[in-house]
Amino acid sequence: MSHANGTAAAARSMVLPLALAQFIASYAATNMNVAITAIADDIGTTVTGIQTTITLFTLTMASLMIVGSKMTGILGRKACFRIGLLVYGAGAVLAAVSQGLGLMIVGYSLLEGIGSALMIPPIYILITVAFDDVTSRAKYFGVVSGAAGLGAAAGPLIGGLITSTISWRASFIAQALVVAWIIFLSRKIVDPQPVERGARPGFDLTGAILSAAGLFFVVFGILLSGTYGWGSAKEDFAIGGTVLIPKGGISPVWPALAVGALILLWFFLHIRSRERAGGEPLMSPGLFRSRTSNLGLVTQNIQWLTMQGSFFVISVFLQQVWGYNAIQTGLMLTPATLGVLAASAAAERFARRHSQQWLIRVGFVFMSTGMVLLLLLARDGGSIIGFVPGLLLMGVGIGTMLTSSVNVVQSAFPEEEQEDISGLSRSVSNLGSSLGVALAGSVIAAVEYPGGRPFATALIILVVITLIGLVAALFLPGQQRQETAREAPSEPPAR
Structure with a gap:
């Protein structure tokens, strides 16, 4: 691997927007927890409703991370990064102006989740291909890791300060403004291997659906443990008013994890079969x-x-x-x-x-x-x-x-x-x-x-x-x- 396009100085200049994007994504995952009550009161919903939006954000981002990573090979690393930022920024604006739970879910849970899944994988890919040796990579991975740690750890503090002094809506507006700044800075990003016209790989739709569904059920099962516990269910597990698992029965965590594991096994068998047939799988099983x-x-x-x-x-x-x-x-x-x-x-x-x-x-x-x-x-x-x-x-x-x-x-x-x-x-x-x-x-x-x-x-x-x-x-x-x-x-x- 080499610096195919641009000098080392140009490569270093692209690290700032990448680190800022990682910071804002980590911030989004932790800052909402301190504003749950304020948001619920303002948009006329319950604390449970806002907790659901946070859960859906986590599910969306985690489920689509592999798909988002594959899109970098189809759209190009820089293009995928910028599209992710645009989607994320649009979600932040919608969340900031939302007057009800529906728009909050669309803005924060779906658009910010999809945007994160599109912009996070290119961050690590671009640093890996832009720097030849492990030592240089360590330096810039350190910058990105520091941004991730700072965003996650400082999210509650920054979110709490903004919510207390201004409004929870200001926190989303601030995210949108930072994203706009990152998009401006991303002009300096040089993709060492941009996608050429006619050279775009095919997209494994079946693999994308299986991977997203499998990861969704695994993460969903893990998140259910907070309500129902890991052993016997602490309360009735119901969908649409129908109790599927009564209180004291097996925790719904395990059926969800089992479904997720089976789908991920199906996904692995699918990508192995597709690769052996000479196709382009969503992810190589050789990893x-x-x-x-x-x-x-x-x-x-x-x-x-x-x-x-x-x-x-x-x-x-x-x-x-x-x-x-x-x-x-x-x-x-x-x-x-x-x-x-x-x-x-x-x-x-x-x-x-x-x-x-x-x-x-x-x-x-x-x-x-x-x-x-x-x-x-x-x-x-x-x-x-x-x-x-x-x-x-x-x-x-x-x-x-x-x-x-x-x-x-x-x-x-x-x-x-x-x-x-x-x-x-x-x-x-x-x-x-x-x-x-x-x-x-x-x-x-x-x-x-x-x-x-x-x-x-x-x-x-x-x-x-x-x-x-x-x-x-x-x-x-x-x-x-x-x-x-x-x-x-x-x-x-x-x-």
């Missing part, structure tokens, strides 16, 4: 033949699971036990945000001195150590200072391993497979985020102890999962083997 990528995806999933899960536990603890509001909670998470930014900024320096695999392992160690410190120092009735060491170490760990995992996975494949692996990578990360929040929420609701006991239990479970991620990272192949896999010409799939 799963790389040990480096497979283990890297496992670490990515666990990273997002533990990050979002732990932030959720801490936020709920501060609000329910300490009585903090959204702004105070966001400020308390500042040490973690600073840790993410510091580690992301040092990504290039780290990559020059250590392998990406080593950095992933160190990141998991920092993350788990930070959570243990929180368990030991952050107690009900304790001091604010008790949160700082743990949150700071968690932030450093997140910033270190998120950047390195993305680098390992994306660099494991040649340029012609970047569309496929980027969509798969983003889908795995989204699944981790959804599972982390759902798992933490269900543990907090299930553990019946006073004070901080439910939160400690949830955090202990997340520590165990983090250690599982560390074990997976220990089996990652060495740097040399990864580089060989990346630089070797791709072989045609077995027929």
Whole structure:
């Protein structure tokens, strides 16, 4: 891979709009939580209605991430990125002027979700193909990862400030203005391999439907756990007034996950059959033949699971036990945000001195150590200072391993497979985020102890999962083997 079009300076100039787009997408996923009541009162709906719009946003984005990634090969990476921004911006404007739940769902849940699925995969593809070596990629993946971490961590704080001082509508207007600025800045983006007329690949419609449906049911099942639990159903599960699963029966989580798994199995069999027949599948099944990528995806999933899960536990603890509001909670998470930014900024320096695999392992160690410190120092009735060491170490760990995992996975494949692996990578990360929040929420609701006991239990479970991620990272192949896999010409799939 080389800088086919433009100089290194031109390549660097395109990182700003990519990082800003990742920031706004991460911000959209977390800022709504602090404005639920305000929005519900203003547009004449219920808190449940707004929570449904948030769930639908997550479902839309996660379900279409692989499809959105494939569109980069059809529309072109830069074009797909800009179209995604336009769709996202239109959704933000509609959400800002909505007077009822219907328009809010169309604007926020559907258009912002579709826009995110179109604009996020090109971010990682463009950085991968624009920079030749792992060290340079680490630097700019660090910028993007820092933007992602900042958007996710600061979303509640920024959203809370805007909602409290102006209006929740101003938050959506601000998103639209930032998107307009990103579109202006994106003029500097140079696609090293633009799609030529007549060279557009075919689109696997069946594969797109199967992948979207499978991911929808998997994420939907995970999200159901917050209401119905993981074991027996906490309440009746009904559709259209008809009770399908009574209270005390099996949780609807498992039927939904089973349906999703069966559809994804069908999807895998479909793309394998289509490739063997000489067609163009939505995603090459050969992606799963790389040990480096497979283990890297496992670490990515666990990273997002533990990050979002732990932030959720801490936020709920501060609000329910300490009585903090959204702004105070966001400020308390500042040490973690600073840790993410510091580690992301040092990504290039780290990559020059250590392998990406080593950095992933160190990141998991920092993350788990930070959570243990929180368990030991952050107690009900304790001091604010008790949160700082743990949150700071968690932030450093997140910033270190998120950047390195993305680098390992994306660099494991040649340029012609970047569309496929980027969509798969983003889908795995989204699944981790959804599972982390759902798992933490269900543990907090299930553990019946006073004070901080439910939160400690949830955090202990997340520590165990983090250690599982560390074990997976220990089996990652060495740097040399990864580089060989990346630089070797791709072989045609077995027929």
